[in-house]
Structure formats: C-alpha cells, structure tokens
Amino acid sequence: MLADVDYAMAHDGTSVLTVNAFKEMEMEKVWDPSKIIIPFDHIAPANTETSATLQKEIREWVREQGIPNFYEIGEGICHQVLPENGFALPGKLVVGADSHSCTYGAFGAFATGVGATDMAEIFATGKLWFKVPESLRMTVEGCLEKGVHAKDLTLYLIGKTGIAGATYKAVEFYGNAISELSIAGRMTLCNMAIEMGAKTGIVPPDEKTFDFLKNRAASPYEPVYADPDAAYLEELTYDAEDIEPQVACPHQVDNVKPVEEVEGTHVDQVFIGTCTNGRLEDLEVAASILKGKKVAVRTIIIPASRTTLLAAIENGTMETLLNAGVTLATPGCGPCLGAHQGVLGEGEVCVSTANRNFKGRMGKDGFIYLASPATAAASALTGEITDPRII
Numbered sequence: 001m002l003a004d005v006d007y008a009m010a011h012d013g014t015s016v017l018t019v020n021a022f023k024e025m026e027m028e029k030v031w032d033p034s035k036i037i038i039p040f041d042h043i044a045p046a047n048t049e050t051s052a053t054l055q056k057e058i059r060e061w062v063r064e065q066g067i068p069n070f071y072e073i074g075e076g077i078c079h080q081v082l083p084e085n086g087f088a089l090p091g092k093l094v095v096g097a098d099s100h101s102c103t104y105g106a107f108g109a110f111a112t113g114v115g116a117t118d119m120a121e122i123f124a125t126g127k128l129w130f131k132v133p134e135s136l137r138m139t140v141e142g143c144l145e146k147g148v149h150a151k152d153l154t155l156y157l158i159g160k161t162g163i164a165g166a167t168y169k170a171v172e173f174y175g176n177a178i179s180e181l182s183i184a185g186r187m188t189l190c191n192m193a194i195e196m197g198a199k200t201g202i203v204p205p206d207e208k209t210f211d212f213l214k215n216r217a218a219s220p221y222e223p224v225y226a227d228p229d230a231a232y233l234e235e236l237t238y239d240a241e242d243i244e245p246q247v248a249c250p251h252q253v254d255n256v257k258p259v260e261e262v263e264g265t266h267v268d269q270v271f272i273g274t275c276t277n278g279r280l281e282d283l284e285v286a287a288s289i290l291k292g293k294k295v296a297v298r299t300i301i302i303p304a305s306r307t308t309l310l311a312a313i314e315n316g317t318m319e320t321l322l323n324a325g326v327t328l329a330t331p332g333c334g335p336c337l338g339a340h341q342g343v344l345g346e347g348e349v350c351v352s353t354a355n356r357n358f359k360g361r362m363g364k365d366g367f368i369y370l371a372s373p374a375t376a377a378a379s380a381l382t383g384e385i386t387d388p389r390i391i
C-alpha cells in the first residue's frame, strides 16, 4: 500500500545519499520541511576532511530547504533525539534512513528503516509503498529478576528467534514483563527488533507512554491497538523468570549465551552507550556498580543525547562514572559503527551495550560481546566478562 509518512529522518550517515537521490529526481522542494528530521550523530564531530565537507553540504541543503528540525553534532543519537522531541508517537508512521528506526515502536508507532533512495521518495512526496507485514505476537510473562535488565530480555528473545526468525514481520510485544519495562527499556527492546529481521517491533502504548509524551508530543496523536481477535502468524510466550543476564557473542547477534557461560573472558575495552543502551537509566545502572571503585580496563561512556548527559551531570551519575575512571565522549553513536571514538585494535575484545557485533564493525579484527549496561560495568571492574549479580 502507498502510505502517508508522518515523520521522516535521515542522519549525517544517510542524508548524503538521500539528498543526492532527491536531487537526481530533479526535485526542488521537500514535501513538508516540518516533518523531516536531520540529526548529526554517526560521525560527530566529523573525523576527516571528507566527512566534514559532506556534513557542510547537508547543513547548506537543510538551510535551503528550511528544515527546522536539524540537530547538530552533540545533540545525540537520532533514535534518542526523535523520542525526546516528541516525534515518536502512538499510531504514527515514522520512517528513518537507519535500520534501528524501529526503536520508535516503543511508543506504539509503526516505525521502520528504509534505504536512501526510498527516503528520497519520501522527502519528495511524503509517501512510500509498503508491503503490509504479517504480525507475530511475543508475550513475556512474569517479572525480571534482580540484576536482569531489558537488554537481557531483548538478547534472550533474539537468541530464541534467531537473526532471521521474524523477517519482515511486525512483532508485537505483550505480557507483564513488557508492561513493567520503563520507557527506556521498551526502547532497548524495540531498537533490536531489526536484529531478528523484523520490519518493526511494537509495544502497545499505555499510561507510561502517555506520561512520557505529555508536553512533548510534536503533534496530536491517536493510539492504535491490535484488534482483540487479531490473527497472528505465530504466538510465542516466554517466562521472564527463565532469563538470566545474557551476552551475544562474536560475530552474530543471535549467538546469545547466559553470561555465566562466557564469564572470565578477557576484556580490553568496555563501551556503554548507543541507541540501545545510552539512556539515563543505563548510565545510572553502570554508576551504581562503579560507585567508589575504579575500572580495570578502558571504559568509554557515551550518553545517548545532550539531555541525557545533562541529566546525568545533574543527578551525580556522571561524577560517579568519571571518578571510577571512565572516558566520556560526545553524545552520538561513538565507536558503535567503527568510525571513531574508540575502535578496536587487532584481536581486541570489547563488551559493548550496542546492538550489533558483526565481524569488523568496531575495527576489522575486534571481537564484540553485546551485553546490558550492568554486565558491561561489572566487566569493566574486573577486566573479564562478569555476571553483574555477583558484584
């Protein structure tokens, strides 16, 4: 179906190709500048003359087009900036030129990532053709145990489903363990829906969602829920009590194991941040583990946004982290994509709170273990992969 897009996002990494494709279409003006959002986050600040020049060209284009929602370097990661500024809304179709745009499903949006040429089409017309996905229902009953976090639940589900287990499906999340997740936790979960191949991941909006959106929503919205008799391709139910801290081992996101199976693995670097786990609550969990102690290995902490950084400064979290010896870098994607701010050397091992651990992602011969901020912080203290429940 041809659908009207409510908000469209392209960041510094994808806006270049999008704008080129847009120009090739011989389009002059975008369909609606107020519905386009351009955050600079992937290589921010620019690391080479080439990226600086490309960013300069996009800034000029943004000015020419009169796009008001431009977020400079340091404002944060697109998937944090959009929700903070109220563009991730229940019932809306939010499309980003970035695969983790499914994050906005945490607010009950239908949110998905597209390539640059599709995004150029949206910039030009405000519409895009979609094949309506089939739906998969995942229920997680019960309560997460102490020391087990949204990231563990997410990795557990990906481990069960596999990287292609939900290909082109809309995954709807239900159950007590899901509704008990904070907004940040729901974002972690929906962020990684793409890692099971899903077109989108959706948490039905509730009071927590509406509270978060109060005085924040960029436009009026109408929540959409599944029909009570909706037909699902598959319905899967899990028990939160079965979930222990999880780690996704190199080099595939579904290579998931309970942390105790890899405990003791030597670690060279810890990275806490990204659109998966760079939010205030993630930094607070890390700080609660690092408080009054010193990290044993280099540890990079990158808040997901300027707002997150400010909040972490204000409530003392940042001071605790800095006193523990962590390195703080500019809000943005950091080394997640292997561009800058902490890529790995040959054979080095990183425990990262990100969402992908493909070979070469953070440096061509590095090894990435994906984990929760708690596991990452516990591992930072010991220099080995460590179960946060014993710290």
Ligand SMILES: CC(C)[C@H](C(=O)O)[C@@H](O)C(=O)O
Pocket (backbone or CB within 6 Å): 013, 014, 042, 097, 098, 099, 100, 113, 337
């Ligand atoms: C650069 C961008 C196209 C890419 C994505 O789409 O996801 C990046 O954000 C990533 O996480 O790999």
Ligand code: SF4
Pocket (backbone or CB within 6 Å): 042, 077, 078, 079, 098, 100, 274, 275, 276, 332, 333, 336, 337, 354, 355
């Ligand atoms: S933080 Fe990582 S996963 Fe998220 S948008 Fe940036 S590069 Fe992609």
